[in-house]
Amino acid sequence: MAGARRAAVVGIGQTEFSKNSGRSELRLAAEAVRAAIADAGLTPADIDGTVTFTQDTNDELALARAVGIEEIRWASRTPFGGGGASATVEHAAAAVLSGMANAVVVYRAFNERSGHRFGQPKEQVTSPAYNFYFPYGLDAPTKIYALWFQRYMHVYGLTNADFGLYSVVARRHAATNPNAWFHGRPITLADHQNSRWIVEPILRLLDCCQESDGGVALVVTTEERARDLRQKLVTIEAATQSNLIGGDVMFNYYHPDIARFPEAEHSARTLYQQTGLSPDDIDVALLYENFSPIVFYLLEAYGFCGPGEARDFIADGNIGLDGKIPVNTHGGLLGEAYIHGVNNILEAVRQLRGTAANQVPDARRVLAATGRSAVILGTE
Amino acid sequence: MPRVIHPVPDRDDAFFWEAVRAGRLVARECSACGRIAHPPAPMCAACGGGEWVERELSGRGTVHSWIVSRHPSQPDDAPRIVVLVDLAEGVRLVSNLREIDPADVRNGMAVTVFFDEVDGCWLPQFRPQRAAAGQAGGA
Numbered sequence: 001m002a003g004a005r006r007a008a009v010v011g012i013g014q015t016e017f018s019k020n021s022g023r024s025e026l027r028l029a030a031e032a033v034r035a036a037i038a039d040a041g042l043t044p045a046d047i048d049g050t051v052t053f054t055q056d057t058n059d060e061l062a063l064a065r066a067v068g069i070e071e072i073r074w075a076s077r078t079p080f081g082g083g084g085a086s087a088t089v090e091h092a093a094a095a096v097l098s099g100m101a102n103a104v105v106v107y108r109a110f111n112e113r114s115g116h117r118f119g120q121p122k123e124q125v126t127s128p129a130y131n132f133y134f135p136y137g138l139d140a141p142t143k144i145y146a147l148w149f150q151r152y153m154h155v156y157g158l159t160n161a162d163f164g165l166y167s168v169v170a171r172r173h174a175a176t177n178p179n180a181w182f183h184g185r186p187i188t189l190a191d192h193q194n195s196r197w198i199v200e201p202i203l204r205l206l207d208c209c210q211e212s213d214g215g216v217a218l219v220v221t222t223e224e225r226a227r228d229l230r231q232k233l234v235t236i237e238a239a240t241q242s243n244l245i246g247g248d249v250m251f252n253y254y255h256p257d258i259a260r261f262p263e264a265e266h267s268a269r270t271l272y273q274q275t276g277l278s279p280d281d282i283d284v285a286l287l288y289e290n291f292s293p294i295v296f297y298l299l300e301a302y303g304f305c306g307p308g309e310a311r312d313f314i315a316d317g318n319i320g321l322d323g324k325i326p327v328n329t330h331g332g333l334l335g336e337a338y339i340h341g342v343n344n345i346l347e348a349v350r351q352l353r354g355t356a357a358n359q360v361p362d363a364r365r366v367l368a369a370t371g372r373s374a375v376i377l378g379t380e
Numbered sequence: 381m382p383r384v385i386h387p388v389p390d391r392d393d394a395f396f397w398e399a400v401r402a403g404r405l406v407a408r409e410c411s412a413c414g415r416i417a418h419p420p421a422p423m424c425a426a427c428g429g430g431e432w433v434e435r436e437l438s439g440r441g442t443v444h445s446w447i448v449s450r451h452p453s454q455p456d457d458a459p460r461i462v463v464l465v466d467l468a469e470g471v472r473l474v475s476n477l478r479e480i481d482p483a484d485v486r487n488g489m490a491v492t493v494f495f496d497e498v499d500g501c502w503l504p505q506f507r508p509q510r511a512a513a514g515q516a517g518g519a
């Protein structure tokens with residue numbers, strides 16, 4: 001998008017991340033949104049757009065009533081759960097760059113531990129699309145994803161201990177992030193290998209993201225308006241989604257090579273083309289990891305290493321804070337919290353402002369990617 | 381016996397489950413261009429056709445990937461091996477692999493379909509393909 005008008009993230013806000021928030025999901029959303037608006041130096045009346053997930057339970061008008069947003073001119077939602085986490089920023093940018101809205105708040109808030117838990121096995125088929133999976137015992141995200149991770153392990157010769165290499169890094173980063181649920185609690189590879197099997201022989205407990213309660217929000221407006229606001233400028237350099245024919249959000253079994261992640265490869269190509277950047281230009285990568293193997297797929301899809309090289313790349317220290325490409329500097333969804341990936345975008349903003357708990361010196365280009373949506377944020 | 385979540389067929393996939401109850405593994409092929417759609421779709425993505433012919437599949441294939449599925453909160457339920465099978469016809473489908481110890485499962489091993497009623501639900505299941513002699517295999 002070089003030369004084009006850009007949108008900017010001007011405010012971020014969140015609640016604490018916990019296992020039992022003790023309050024409603026709407027209350028969490030309202031707190032996070034209020035905090036993000038205040039962080040931007042705006043008032044609720046300045047907000048005229050909202051973006052959240054289709055899965056979010058918080059109604060736009062209920063949120064507006066709680067927060068004091070007077071008129072919503074743009075309300076949109078992103079599909080595919082966490083896969084749409086970075087697409088929220090794409091929606092918000094589209095809204096403000098088109099003039100359809102002046103200032104958009106992105107929010108995601110839930111009691112995903114104390115309330116409805118995503119990871120629980122399903123009890124019944126709720127869509128015909130599940131007919132070809134649930135009856136065979138593929139009834140929970142761990143198992144559903146593990147069936148493609150096993151192919152990756154087979155093709156590249158990995159064992160579960162290799163995935164633990166990432167978990168150790170995530171928990172090391174979380175250990176020094178006061179916001180993280182696992183603050184002060186690093187793990188060793190032995191801890192990982194001693195954690196119980198969730199899906200044998202692919203995933204152990206410490207390969208899985210947390211279940212968390214909490215809310216996060218961010219405010220997006222145009223770069224021109226952002227320059228008049230109080231925070232250091234953080235621009236949206238590029239944002240995209242990739243949802244390919246033949247793909248599936250969770251049951252992504254039908255691409256010819258499921259040891260790769262074609263949706264992420266497409267997103268990477270789009271972002272690098274739009275920005276003229278290459279993997280070497282990215283200073284920090286926030287990679288959505290519902291399960292540790294996804295980091296391996298995304299490192300390869302975004303070209304930080306070649307196909308099948310992620311294990312050695314991680315083992316050689318490349319994703320640590322002083323590595324070639326620091327990954328999930330806040331501890332990721334394993335270490336910080338599982339706010340469905342939107343907490344990763346907040347971390348991207350903090351890295352660019354220079355206010356992260358585990359600050360990477362002079363971070364100027366930060367990638368926040370899920371499997372099927374991604375943004376590159378930047379600063380001057 | 382494992383607890384099975386029963387499929388709830390709709391107009392686009394009822395044919396598959398009816399065939400399974402009759403001991404046949406089938407897919408729908410576009411009557412205009414011959415493309416197979418699995419999982420089933422209401423329209424052919426290649427040509428826009430909406431007419432289908434049922435094609436009986438060989439039921440022979442290889443293991444593309446596999447996991448052991450346990451029910452975390454009902455540990456008494458028997459674990460099941462879930463497999464992603466590459467069928468000879470180029471169709472990939474999810475099923476279970478039976479009559480084998482998880483320690484002996486290998487990617488790429490040859491498997492053959494059979495049909496079984498599990499927890500009141502007729503499902504296509506797979507077992508290792510055996511050398512010429514021995515079981516006839518299939519139902």
Ligand SMILES: [Zn+2]
Nearest residue numbers: 410413424427
């Ligand atoms: Zn056709």
